[in-house]
Every structure is written in structure tokens, then in C-alpha cells.
Amino acid sequence: MKIYVQKYGGTSVGTPQRIKNVAERIIKKSGNGVGMVVVVSAMGDTTDKLLELAYEITPNPPDREIDMLLATGEQISISLLAMAIGALGHPVISLTGGQVGIITDDVHKKARILRVNSKRILEELNKGKIVIVAGFQGITENNEITTLGRGGSDTTAVALAAALNADLCEIYTDVDGVYTADPRIVPEAMKLDIISYDEMLEMASLGAKVLHPRSVELAKQYNVNLEVKSSFNENKGTIIKGETGMEGILRVSGITHDKNIAKVAILGVPDKPGIAYKVFSDLADNNINVDMIIQSIRHEKVNDISFTVGKDELDKTVSIMRKTVEEIGAKGIEYDKNVAKVSVVGAGINKSEVAKAMFQALADEEINIQMISTSEIKISCLIDLQMTERAVKAIHNKFILNGIEIRHQDAI
Template sequence: MSLYVMKFGGSSVGSAERMQKVAQRIVEKKLAGHQCVIVVSAMGDTTDELIDLSKQITDRPSAREMDMLLTTGEQVSVALLSMSIQQLGHEAVSFTGWQAGMRTDDGHGRARIKDIKPDRIMKALDAGKIVVVAGFQGTSDEGEITTLGRGGSDTTAVALAAAVKADFCEIYTDVDGVYSTDPRIVRCAKKLDEISYDEMLELAHLGAAVLHPRAVEYAKQYQVPLVVRSSFTNNEGTYVKEEAVMENGASVRGIAYDKNVARISILGVEDQPGVLAKFFNALAEHHINVDIIVQSGVLNGKADFSFTVTLEEMDRAVEIVENTRSEVNFDEVTSETNLVKVSIVGAGMVSNPGVAAKMFDVISKQQASIKLVSTSEIKVSCVIEQSYLTEVILALHTAYDLDTNQTVFVGGPKDRR
């Protein structure tokens, strides 16, 4: 008998009919002789609807009350799913995050898991019950309800799998595994049978929506066997593990993109020691995350440099930079949107020269200009104009021999959490 943690996202339980199909799938796992802990997100667009409802009351709700509001979505899901399992003649019990022993810090809307005390979960499993846990939520040491932020249900599932020493953690979504790129853009994308934690972590950080980076970090740290599968088919999924088998000649395993990108340029900066530190210290003090940074050469004692931030942080970042004029001399600050970061990822890139050169050549043939470049041992990222995204992704996918002869099945809208 194995212990499975199974996570189902919002699209998987988006209606009563889908909820019942998920319940049937869980019961099949139980009948095969396994113990089951289920993690569930809010149904469909419930979270968006709750956010819209709050906006009818106030434009600036407190973070604490938003956590109180948003966690109700998952509570609805776990209760309904437990009822669906019970209707099939099996014992099930639902727990909120705090009932399941999920302890977090006090960061409302972005809490981090501190530890998990799964005593109630283990007691229910020992009694032969299926346990259904609300994802995305926990409680602080002060007893405050918290939410884990974007990707919180994935993180809940992996963290619970580590805590209960599960044999497998299965993440069910609307595609039947991890693909070489977004199958909504490239319908002939290649499904990967397995992928390493490091490759998956890069893809997740770079925009691949199938898994959240924090969930992959947990899986790598605690060596949780992770499987990505479809809620809508019984196809074999993708195994995320420490070491993945390399395909012959496959230097690039996946292509990711991120539209949440803005470029800020600071022009005419005096070339003096410590200047960059002043800018980035100011940004760090205001919790602005900076991604790619590029500095040009020095001309007449002045230099230009650019960096990227998220779209929602762009205006605040520009304001912070402007406020450093009392300490640093520079000519002007500019910003640019309608950009996308396109990235190639593969553990084999480090031993295959020319991978980056091919990427630059493919992008240029699509008449797209490369505005910024960032590299590591297993990835190359280029920032380009967003209007070229589809053509560039398709061309890169073909250039790195990732196309297949099959059309990917996509089951529904992207999961929210």
C-alpha cells in the first residue's frame, strides 16, 4: 500500500460534474489499495469572483480580511469533494489548512510555510478515511488565517507530501504532463516523460505555468517524488526527479515565456564606484525584485544600464529610481512595456556550444530585436517585443527539434492555483 498526495486545481473541480469525476478518480486510487490525501483549489473562477466582490466594497481592503475572504473558496471545494466521495460509499473528511496542521509566518497574502503537524491527517488515514485538505492556506503562530499566494495549492500539496512521507505527490492539471513549451501555442509540443528538479525549477521561474517554483523547490529540498498528470485523461504523466534521462542530442528540453515583464533604463549615469549599489539598494529596501541587468559601455564618463521588473512594480520602481537623484547624477529614466521574456532550458546546454547562437539567429530571422539577454548554465533568456511571441516560440521549437507529429490534448482553462 502506498500513500498518495493528489492535488486538483480550480479547473479540475470547476463544476459539480467535474467534482464528481475527480471523486471517482480518487475512489479508484483508494480501491487499488492506496491511502489518499487530496489537496484542492477553489472551484473555477471563485477566487476572481471573491476579489471582484471585495472591490465593490473598497479599493484598498486589508490584507488580513482578504485572506479571510479568499480562503472560503477552498473551504467550499473540500466540503463538496468530501460529499462527492461519501456519495460513492467511501469515508472522507475535509480539513482547512489550519486543521491540517499547516503553520506559516504572518505574511498575509504571501505567507511562507514554517512547519506542518499532520497529526489529524495521519489519524484519519489510519482510520481508513480519504483526507481532503484545502490548499493555499494556513495559520500563523498568532492564530491568524493566512494564504500562501500564487501557486499556493501546489506548494501545499508538496509540503504535505514531505510531511506525511508520501510515496508520490501527483499534481493534476488540464494537460497530461510537462511539455516542451506551452501547448496552447505549439499544439505539436513534446510531452516529457521525466524532467529534473533543476530544469523544472528554471522553467517554472521563467513562466511555465504547469508548476509553481515554490512547489518545485520543496520537492527538490525534501526529495518528494512529483508527478504531473491530467485531470481529464488517464495518460501517463511527467515525473519530476533529481536526475532525468537525457535524450540523445537534446540540448534544449523546454521553452518558456513570461509576459509580466517591463524594462527600465537609466541613462547618462556617472561612472563612479558604488553607483549601481545605490540604485539597487533603494529598490531592495522597497522589496522590488529585479531580474535581468545589463550595463552598456562608458562614454564620456557616463554609462547607460537597463533592468527588468514585473509590470505591476514598474511605476513604483521608476519612482524609487527618480528619488535617488539627491545621491546619484543621471540624465533620465525611461520605461518600456509590451515585452516578453522567452527562455530556452536544458541541462545539456552546458556541454553543447552554439545553443545560444542558434537562439539569437532564430529570433533575428523572425525580425524581432533582442533587447536584453540573461544566461546561466542551463538557460538562455531573451527579452523581445511581445507581438513576436508566437512566431518566435514556434520557430525555436522547430529549430531545437522539439516538434512531434501529435496534437496535444488541453482539457480546459489554466488552473488559478
């Protein structure tokens, strides 16, 4: 039996009518010996409404009870979708995360999947049933309900696809696929037909809207064939898979941007061994993710250390760093919320060539570069927040429209 895993996001099942439409799509794909496993998110804004209720009760609801509360959102949508499919005459069954056997650790609100017991799903598939699974949730060894946190439903879908050794894992959403840039900023942006796991991971800040990096990591780990497509039309989507072309060929997949970022600078840091370690271990111990890092020499024996964090973690970061500054004898701390990160992502990027072109595009627009970071497949620049759109357009123009061959035109 071929097995297809599909995932439908909250917008796709946002109303009873949309649920009925999704039911028809699912039935169309089933049959011909295909076993269908469908993961769904909570309807529309259900999760937000449940959280509102919780915060009316207390400003600090315990994580365990939040999971108990939020897990109902997906339980509602799976039962409704199962009713819709049943009403069209196809055998179907809905299963909660616990029933399906998605076993997680006990870190509530951001549980990690430990393993998937595929026994129950396979039993139901063998009875000819379409299996509807609640995304975003699991159960611990002790029968406690957990949720997987951000991107949870995508992660559920990929984990099931991996456990069932599925032939395809389709992520249905409200956009057609992964684009070379955010189409709201760059109307000329083009949909990618195909992209590698690593490129997709780097496209995170663009791709987060369509696919959470965590699910991409899992897909890479288990080599799951992913496809992102729209649940509102029949257009071809974007396929995410392993390495897709020959090495050494320059392929720019897309231009991404991230406005949820802030810059922090520790000023006048004594140039002694162990100081950088102290700064970043203080941050790591408090679960703060640091992105770009620059250490600049101001004058002999005194450095500045700058880094970026998520905007929502800035307050926490600053309060931790004030203590660190004292302990290491630095001069002070500065921070700036008025920044954004723009990136060029692509496999096999020839860095100097790409970097040169990127910096030139920004210079042409008179955009100042505050920090730079690079990886094997991306180059990122920190710029003024107000310049974001102009920067993305300029870089997209340089690479995608006028310059370098783009990914979806490559032969595979």
C-alpha cells in the same frame, strides 16, 4: 502504508459534476493499502468573486481580512468533495489548513509554511479515510487564518507530500503536463515525460500554468516525486524529479516565453563604485524583483544600467527610480513595456553551441535581441513583444523539431 498526495486545481473542481468525477478518480486510486491525501483549490472563479465582493466594500481591504475571506473558497470545495466521495461509499474527511496543521508565518496573503503537523492526517489515514485538505491556506501559531499566495495549493500539496514522506505527489490540472513550448503558439510542441526540478524552475513562465515555481523549489528541497497530469483524461503526465540523466549530455527541455515584463533603463549613470548597489538595493528594499540586468558603457565614466521587472511593477519601479536617478546624479530614465522574453531551457546545456543556434534562429527571422541573460540551464533573450510568437516557433523548430535530442526521448 503507501501515501499518495493529489492536488486538484480550481478548474478540475469547477462544478458539482466535475467534483463527482474527481471523487471517482480518487477512489479508483485508493485502496490496496494506499493512504490518499487530496488537496483542492477553490471552485472555478470563486476566489475572483470573493475579491469582487471585498472591493465593493473598500478599495484597500486589509490583508488579514482578505485571508479570512478567501480561505472560505477552499473550505467550500473540500466539504463538497468529501460529500461526493462519501456518497460513493468511501470513508472520508475534509480538513481546513488549520485543522490539518499547516503552520505558517503571519505574513498575510503570502504566508510561508513553517511546518506541517502531520498527526491529524495520519490518524485519519489510519482509520482508513481519504483525507481532503484545503489548499492555499494555513494557520499561524496564534490561530490566525493565512493564505499562501500564488501557487498556494501546489505548495500545500508538496509540503504535505514532504511532511508525510509520500511516495508520489500528483498535481492534476487542465493540461496534460509540461510541454516543450506553449501548444497554443507551437502546435508541434511535445509533452515532456520527465524533467528535473531545476529545469522545471527555469520553465517557470511556461510552467506557471501547470505548476508554480515555489512548489517546485519545495519539491526539490525535500526530494518529492512530482507528477503533473490532466484531471480530464487518463494520459500520462510529466514527472518532475531530481537529476535525471548523465552530465554533459545536451538536453533542451523546452522553449518558454514571458510577456509580463518591462524594460527600464537608467541613462548616464556616473561610473563610480557603489552606484549599481544603490540602484538595486533601492529596488530590493521595495520588494521589486529584477530579472535581466545589463550595464553598458556609453563613454568614459558614464554608463547605462538596464534591467527588466514584471509589467505590473513598472509604475512602482519608475517612481522609485526617479528618486534614485536624482540621488546618484544620473541623466534620466527610460522604460518600455513593449518587450518579451524568450528562453531556451535545458539541463547540461552547452552554452556556446545553444546560444549560437538560438541567436541564429532569431537572426533568421530578423528579430532584434535587446538583452541577453544566461544561467547554467537557460539562455534568455529580450525581444520586441510583437515578435514573441514568431521567435518561440523559430527556436522551437531549431532545437526541438530539427535539432537536438529532446528530453523525453532520453534514457534515464
